[in-house]
Amino acid sequence: xxxxxxxxxxxxxxxxxxxxxxxxxxxxxxxxxxxxxxxxxxxxxxxxxxxxxxxxxxxxxxxxxxxxxxxxxxxxxxxxxxxxxxxxxxxxxxxxxxxxxxxxxxxxxxxxxxxxxxxxxxxxxxxxxxxxxxxxxxxxxxxxxxxxxxxxxxxxxxxxxxxxxxxxxxxxxxxxxxxxxxxxxxxxxxxxxxxxxxxxxxxxxxxxxxxxxxxxxxxxxxxxxxxxxxxxxxxxxxxxxxxxxxxxxxxxxxxxxxxxxxxxxxxxxxxxxxxxxxxxxxxxxxxxxxxxxxxxxxxxxxxxxxxxxxxxxxxxxxxxxxxxxxxxxxxxxxxxxxxxxxxxxxxxxxxxxxxxxxxxxxxxxxxxxxxxxxxxxxxxxxxxxxxxxxxxxxxxxxxxxxxxxxxxxxxxxxxxxxxxxxxxxxxxxxxxxxxxxxxxxxxxxxxxxxxxxxxxxxxxxxxxxxxxxxxxxxxxxxxxxxxxxxxxxxxxxxxxxxxxxxxxxxxxxxxxxxxxxxxxxxxxxxxxxxxxxxxxxxxxxxxxxxxxxxxxxxxxxxxxxxxxxxxxxxxxxxxxxxxxxxxxxxxxxxxxxxxxxxxxxxxxxxxxxxxxxxxxxxxxxxxxxxxxxxxxxxxxxxxxxxxxxxxxxxxxxxxxxxxxxxxxxxxxxxxxxxxxxxxxxxxxxxxxxxxxxx
Numbered sequence: 001x002x003x004x005x006x007x008x009x010x011x012x013x014x015x016x017x018x019x020x021x022x023x024x025x026x027x028x029x030x031x032x033x034x035x036x037x038x039x040x041x042x043x044x045x046x047x048x049x050x051x052x053x054x055x056x057x058x059x060x061x062x063x064x065x066x067x068x069x070x071x072x073x074x075x076x077x078x079x080x081x082x083x084x085x086x087x088x089x090x091x092x093x094x095x096x097x098x099x100x101x102x103x104x105x106x107x108x109x110x111x112x113x114x115x116x117x118x119x120x121x122x123x124x125x126x127x128x129x130x131x132x133x134x135x136x137x138x139x140x141x142x143x144x145x146x147x148x149x150x151x152x153x154x155x156x157x158x159x160x161x162x163x164x165x166x167x168x169x170x171x172x173x174x175x176x177x178x179x180x181x182x183x184x185x186x187x188x189x190x191x192x193x194x195x196x197x198x199x200x201x202x203x204x205x206x207x208x209x210x211x212x213x214x215x216x217x218x219x220x221x222x223x224x225x226x227x228x229x230x231x232x233x234x235x236x237x238x239x240x241x242x243x244x245x246x247x248x249x250x251x252x253x254x255x256x257x258x259x260x261x262x263x264x265x266x267x268x269x270x271x272x273x274x275x276x277x278x279x280x281x282x283x284x285x286x287x288x289x290x291x292x293x294x295x296x297x298x299x300x301x302x303x304x305x306x307x308x309x310x311x312x313x314x315x316x317x318x319x320x321x322x323x324x325x326x327x328x329x330x331x332x333x334x335x336x337x338x339x340x341x342x343x344x345x346x347x348x349x350x351x352x353x354x355x356x357x358x359x360x361x362x363x364x365x366x367x368x369x370x371x372x373x374x375x376x377x378x379x380x381x382x383x384x385x386x387x388x389x390x391x392x393x394x395x396x397x398x399x400x401x402x403x404x405x406x407x408x409x410x411x412x413x414x415x416x417x418x419x420x421x422x423x424x425x426x427x428x429x430x431x432x433x434x435x436x437x438x439x440x441x442x443x444x445x446x447x448x449x450x451x452x453x454x455x456x457x458x459x460x461x462x463x464x465x466x467x468x469x470x471x472x473x474x475x476x477x478x479x480x481x482x483x484x485x486x487x488x489x490x491x492x493x494x495x496x497x498x499x500x501x502x503x504x505x506x507x508x509x510x511x512x513x514x515x516x517x518x519x520x521x522x523x524x525x526x527x528x529x530x531x532x533x534x535x536x537x538x539x540x541x542x543x544x545x546x547x548x549x550x551x552x553x554x555x556x557x558x559x560x561x562x563x564x565x566x567x568x569x570x571x572x573x574x575x576x577x578x579x580x581x582x583x584x585x586x587x588x589x590x591x592x593x594x595x596x597x598x599x600x601x602x603x604x605x606x607x608x609x610x611x612x613x614x615x616x617x618x619x620x621x622x623x624x625x626x627x628x629x630x631x632x633x634x635x636x637x638x639x640x641x642x643x644x645x646x647x648x649x650x651x652x653x654x655x656x657x658x659x660x661x662x663x664x665x666x667x668x669x670x671x672x673x674x675x676x677x678x679x680x681x682x683x684x685x686x687x688x689x690x691x692x693x694x
Contacts, residue, residue: 038140038141038142039142040126040129040142042118042122043085043093043118043119043121043122044118046085046121047059047085048085048086048087048091049061049085049087050084050085051063051082051083051084051085052080052082052083052084052121052124052126053068053071053072053074053075053082054071054072054073054074054075054077054078054080054081054082055071055074055078055080055124055125055126055127055128056070056071056074056126056127056128056129056130057126057128057129057130058071058129058130058131059130059131059132060300061132061302062130062131062132062137063296063300064293064296065210065289065292065293065296066203066206066207066209066210066211067130067203067206068296069206069209069210070190070206070209070210074127078124078125080124080125081095081096081097082095082096082097083095083096083116083121083124084096092115092116093115093116093117093118093120093121094114094115094116095114095115095116126142127141127142127143128140128141128142128194129142136199136200137199137200137202137203138199139193139194139199139202139203141194141195148191148194148195149195151191152188152191152192152195155184155187155188155191156188158184159181159184159185159188162177162180162181162184163181165177166178166181179212180212182208182212183209183212185208186205186206186208186209186212187205187209189201189204189205189208190202190205190206190209193205211285211289225275227271228268228271228272228275231264231267231268231271232268234264235261235264235265235268238257238260238261238264239261241253241257242254242257242258242261245257266334269330269333269334270334272330273327273330273331273334276323276326276327276330277327279323279327280320280323280324280327283316283319283320283323284320284355286316286319286320287313287316287317287320287359290309290312290313290316291313291359291362291363291366293309294306294309294310294313294366295362295365295366295369297309298366298369298370298373298375298378299369299373301373301375303375303377303378306370306375306378307378307381310378310381310382310385313359313363313385314385314388317355317359317389320355321352321355324348324351324352324355325348327348328344328345328348331344332344332345349396349399349400352396353393353396353397356389356392356393356396357393357459359389360386360389360390360393361459361463363382363385363386363389364386364463365463365467366382367379367382367383367386368467370382372479397452401446401449401451401452404446404451405443405446405447408439408442408443408446409443411439412436412439412440412443415432415435415436415439416436418432419432419436425519425520426520427516427520427521427523428516428523430523430524430525430526431525433512433516433523433525433526434525434526434529436512437505437508437509437512437526437529438505438529440508441501441504441505441508442501444504444508445500445501445504448500450497450500450501451501453493453496453497454494454497454498456493457490457491457493457494457497458494460486460490460493461487461490461491461494464483464486464487464490465487467480467483468480468483468484468487471483492583495540495543495544495583496583498540499537499540499541499580500580502533502536502537502540503537503580505529505533506530506533506534506537506684509526509529509530509533510530512526513526513527513530527679531679531680534578534677534680534682535680537578538573538575538576538578538680538682539575541574541575541577541578542573542574542575544583544585545574545575545585549585549587550574552587553574553586553587553588553589554589556587556588556589556656556658557571557589559655559656560588560589560591560655560656563655563656564593564655567593567594568593568594568595569591569592569593569594570591570592570681571589571590571591572589572590572591572592572597572681573589573590574586574589574590576590576680576681576682576683577590577599577604577682577683577685578682578683578684578685579684579685579686580684580686581686581687582608582685582687582688584604584607584608584685585607586600586603586604586607587600587603588600588603588656588658590683591655591660592681593650593653593660594650596649596650596662596663597662597663597676597681597683598650598653598660598661598662598663599660599661599662599663599666599683600658600659600660601621601623601652601659601660601661601665602614602621602658602659603658604666605623605625605670608625608688609625610623610624610625610626611623611624611625614659618633619633619634619635619654620632620633620634621633621634621652621659621661623670625670625689626670626671626688626689626690628641628642628669628670628671628689629641629642629643630665630669630670632652632659632661632665632669633651633652634651634652634653634654634659635651635652635653636651636652637649637650637651639665639669641669646668646669648662648664648665648668649662649664650662650664652665663676663683670689671689671690672685672687672688672689673685673686673687673688674686
């Protein structure tokens, strides 16, 4: 019987593949290349727009992530940073530091770059020069033929040493050794390609050197395919043997071969899943690499290259999803358990959502950079790609939301059935009522897409805050300031989406309480839920205030407290004014004076767009709002609405230079829809007045 394939076996097969790879026969140009050393150009004759990164001289247009990675690796050994020959300032060389990321190379350094003389550049070590010739990369070596050959021999020695290490290594170390071997092999391939004058092979080797995991993945796939073919051959042979056994009527052999075929078939199915999983990782790495290259192209204002890469990103993303779906089908074929199949489908579904979210985050950053650098058409193309991705994410969220709605509807139906079974005149259990309220509120929230709204708002907050932090670190205050309004809007949406489900629960609790109070005593559990919900809402409302704003209100509260003196009163926190549909902030505290709730009329109504006028001589306040003109006087219970005289039980008062009026005045004079909750001393502004025509 064949043994089951293991990752350790596959890794060893793959290592063997890597370690015996050769760079092929010498190119016909190698003899010519070995005859003489190429003379490096003087610093003054190197074209403007050229970078010196470590010991690599790179034309800007030839710069890619893999070239940068290879060049960056030479910075520490050579003790050389990054230099740039500017297209301005008479072609001066500038020291632009030791960039660790390609996107940082062309950031605005705000005068921090230091000029470097031609002589200083001439004294620096340069090993390779990478340029574009007729649109294709070209690599020139400034190493002597002997030095280049010595570097090749060193790479071979290091690779052989890695082979010796692999022979005695534990299975747990094989993955890292494979990565090291792939990197060394890529280094050897690069040096040999340069020696042979093979530019295309040299650049491909740099790609593998920058991302050795992709090379390991390729070799791993080859090893897996070899192992799979062995299993397939064994399966085919077993089927032939079974046919022969069936012809001869050997029942014992038929049973044994049938079991063997079943085992081999299961092994092949599992192995196919392993291979497809590896394909998925390769496709994901490919997409990640293309996104990095796109980011680099945008950062260096290579718009044409970036446009091409954006198309490649879309293609790579589609290929990744195709592989994910194929993997799912293979995984589903391994089980007949419905629960396990549902779990596999949900995991694949979630993975797709996660991939789209991660891709969008990167594309949004790239788009922001494109806008910042004036690449308007490219920014529009990126926006179109983001729109397409968002449409896919919306469809996935809709599927998830519908599943949640159906689950909640099922739960709610069960709870309602239990409620109907409660005998007439008997109180339902508090736990049942609480579950009913919560489930109904959650269902209402899902039907209004509030969960998704909160998630999307938080994504925007995280993205915008990250970009602002980046710009501020780069001392680009203008770019940071431009994003602040968007961040504030995202935070407002997040607060609204967070509060809304809580208000749904509050109102549902109040509705159930009203029904229950007509039949039995109020449920303590339901009363407690209502109170806890309001307190949670108050916490959200308080979070909208900055600490300086809260400190200013607290200072006014001290003044009000002193002014009221011994008169019975209570100062209420600003978060005790809540609303599901209206966003406002108080600049003065709420009060209860002799049992009457008082509100600061100017700070409240101006937040709604009202015009508030104060006449100090008359001690009168006039408010114009929604077609109403309301006039009230300090110390008088009489007031007017559009000239019509009216009265109220408690007169307005002047405290800490603020006019306070009874909460009832907002309802009677302006038509506000306001509810007062006595247990929590909370004001719920449910709606603004309807505009009237005088």
